[in-house]
Amino acid sequence: MKRTTENRFILLALALLLGAATCALAEHAICQYEVWLVDQADTSNGTSLIGYGGYVHIFKSYDLSQPAQVVDLGKEASQLCFEKTGANPVRPHMLVFNKARTHAVVSFVASGHVLIIRAEDRTPLACFRTTAGFNGFRQAHAGFPTGDNRYVVVANQNGKKLERLNVDWEKEVFTHDVDATLSLYGNCTTPNGARCEDPAFRPDNAPICTPNLGDPKVAFATLRGGGLFVVDYTKSPMAIVAEYDNTTVGANGCGGVGAGNNMFINSGGGTATNLYNFQVYKFPRYGYSAKNPVNTPRPKVVANDPDGPRDAHGAAVLRDTKGHPKYFWQPDRYSNVIDVYSIDSDRLVHRIDLRASNLSADPTPDLVAVSPIQDHAFITLRGPVPLSGDPHVSTGATPGLGVLVIQAEGRKARLHKVITISNLVNGTNRADPHAIDLRPTNTKCTQVLNTHRRL
Numbered sequence: 001m002k003r004t005t006e007n008r009f010i011l012l013a014l015a016l017l018l019g020a021a022t023c024a025l026a027e028h029a030i031c032q033y034e035v036w037l038v039d040q041a042d043t044s045n046g047t048s049l050i051g052y053g054g055y056v057h058i059f060k061s062y063d064l065s066q067p068a069q070v071v072d073l074g075k076e077a078s079q080l081c082f083e084k085t086g087a088n089p090v091r092p093h094m095l096v097f098n099k100a101r102t103h104a105v106v107s108f109v110a111s112g113h114v115l116i117i118r119a120e121d122r123t124p125l126a127c128f129r130t131t132a133g134f135n136g137f138r139q140a141h142a143g144f145p146t147g148d149n150r151y152v153v154v155a156n157q158n159g160k161k162l163e164r165l166n167v168d169w170e171k172e173v174f175t176h177d178v179d180a181t182l183s184l185y186g187n188c189t190t191p192n193g194a195r196c197e198d199p200a201f202r203p204d205n206a207p208i209c210t211p212n213l214g215d216p217k218v219a220f221a222t223l224r225g226g227g228l229f230v231v232d233y234t235k236s237p238m239a240i241v242a243e244y245d246n247t248t249v250g251a252n253g254c255g256g257v258g259a260g261n262n263m264f265i266n267s268g269g270g271t272a273t274n275l276y277n278f279q280v281y282k283f284p285r286y287g288y289s290a291k292n293p294v295n296t297p298r299p300k301v302v303a304n305d306p307d308g309p310r311d312a313h314g315a316a317v318l319r320d321t322k323g324h325p326k327y328f329w330q331p332d333r334y335s336n337v338i339d340v341y342s343i344d345s346d347r348l349v350h351r352i353d354l355r356a357s358n359l360s361a362d363p364t365p366d367l368v369a370v371s372p373i374q375d376h377a378f379i380t381l382r383g384p385v386p387l388s389g390d391p392h393v394s395t396g397a398t399p400g401l402g403v404l405v406i407q408a409e410g411r412k413a414r415l416h417k418v419i420t421i422s423n424l425v426n427g428t429n430r431a432d433p434h435a436i437d438l439r440p441t442n443t444k445c446t447q448v449l450n451t452h453r454r455l
């Protein structure tokens with residue numbers, strides 16, 4: 001009798017083990033990835049924001065119900081930055097992975113720090129600080145790893161310069177190459193002999209974002225006051241190879257994605273003096289040369305809604321199952337929608353209403369990342385106490401991660417889940433998600449599927 005019970009028990013245990021093994025196998029058969037979302041509010045000690053730090057919330061694709069890990073940037077990362085620069089890093093505003101997705105580049109907009117984190121074990125490896133500009137200010141609004149894998153181009157916003165880190169991702173060697181700095185004010189002149197910053201046509205050259213290509217090796221530096229520079233990021237100092245004024249490119253763009261033979265760039269609002277702006281430009285991939293006249297090659301204006309209460313911010317490109325770029329997504333922080341444009345026709349083909357699923361009264365979408373197999377998209381949703389962008393456009397009701405289920409190869413999507421995060425100070429949630437990016441964690445993420453799987 002006793003024996004039978006034991007046998008049954010063993011059988012049951014075996015069945016459970018087999019079940020677990022099958023589940024584990026199934027999990028390994030599909031693409032797995034992590035979503036890194038950054039709360040740009042300071043680290044909290046419970047009763048106060050401590051004045052620096054912030055948090056990276058890391059979600060696993062197979063369980064998005066809550067972050068699997070929260071990295072406190074107020075600890076080792078701040079210690080490293082303080083050790084290297086004598087100052088703590090403040091306001092982690094952007095996080096962008098390198099191409100191999102082995103390292104994250106975190107830009108601290110308020111203090112001007114750029115931090116490199118090894119993704120696999122979350123180790124902070126290197127920390128730099130941008131140099132002060134003409135007015136004594138420095139920032140690091142965004143640092144984008146370059147498509148050729150050799151640099152990070154940093155937009156030192158209020159310092160009005162582009163700065164560069166030279167990197168070797170494999171050997172983990174990182175150098176702030178100060179000789180590569182390109183100042184965008186003062187005696188800076190363009191290849192056509194114009195002043196880089198000029199009150200008439202490029203009135204405020206604070207660089208915002210630096211999306212770039214690997215072929216050709218150029219970065220697109222959007223400017224706070226409108227206009228844009230395409231720069232050869234391999235030269236020292238980095239060199240302007242195309243100059244645009246504010247008649248051709250609007251203000252304050254941050255959202256740029258290369259796709260096929262194009263680079264999509266937007267122009268947005270979100271500042272007190274320029275609350276609303278909504279433009280999408282399609283630049284050609286090739287054709288940049290210092291010998292060209294100004295505003296050449298000319299971008300195609302895909303969307304232009306300058307007067308509506310709209311604020312374009314962030315961007316994504318969606319692909320068909322063969323991997324060809326098919327749709328361009330332009331989130332609108334103010335109107336709580338994502339406008340979908342056909343890349344073939346340059347037409348608006350759909351508007352995703354983020355309020356339609358009734359998960360948030362005011363989602364306030366900011367930056368967006370698409371899963372490698374394109375079953376889901378992830379969007380940061382701003383909080384009630386926003387720390388960047390004018391509060392009129394950047395105040396949101398549900399600080400956290402918005403999970404979208406992608407439909408029809410990206411022509412449509414619906415907001416499926418909102419996972420709120422918290423950063424409590426005396427019981428008040430001060431979390432302010434802004435940056436987001438993702439990285440595959442197994443080798444099954446090579447194919448765009450376009451059939452959504454259950455999360």
Ligand SMILES: *[C@@H]1O[C@H](CO)[C@@H](O)[C@H](O)[C@H]1NC(C)=O
Nearest residue numbers: 046047048049425426427428
């Ligand atoms: C939080 O509460 C403590 C204790 O009442 C108080 O000392 C502190 O100032 C409060 N913090 C903030 C940010 O109001």
Ligand SMILES: *[C@@H]1O[C@H](CO)[C@@H](O)[C@H](O)[C@H]1NC(C)=O
Nearest residue numbers: 044045046047048049050051
């Ligand atoms: C929390 O941080 C504030 C501001 O830095 C500081 O004044 C306070 O003493 C800290 N409280 C604790 C419990 O560490």
Ligand SMILES: *[C@@H]1O[C@H](CO)[C@@H](O)[C@H](O)[C@H]1NC(C)=O
Nearest residue numbers: 133134183185186187188189
């Ligand atoms: C431009 O100004 C900078 C900063 O004042 C100075 O270092 C540089 O030599 C100047 N360049 C030229 C060509 O005058």
Ligand SMILES: *[C@@H]1O[C@H](CO)[C@@H](O)[C@H](O)[C@H]1NC(C)=O
Nearest residue numbers: 199200201202203226246247
């Ligand atoms: C370009 O900037 C100047 C200076 O701010 C401004 O007067 C002009 O209206 C702007 N042009 C456009 C097309 O926005």
Ligand SMILES: *[C@@H]1O[C@H](CO)[C@@H](O)[C@H](O)[C@H]1NC(C)=O
Nearest residue numbers: 355356357358359360414415
């Ligand atoms: C959202 O709420 C509106 C108004 O109550 C309702 O008409 C609509 O069906 C709801 N949508 C969903 C997806 O529940």
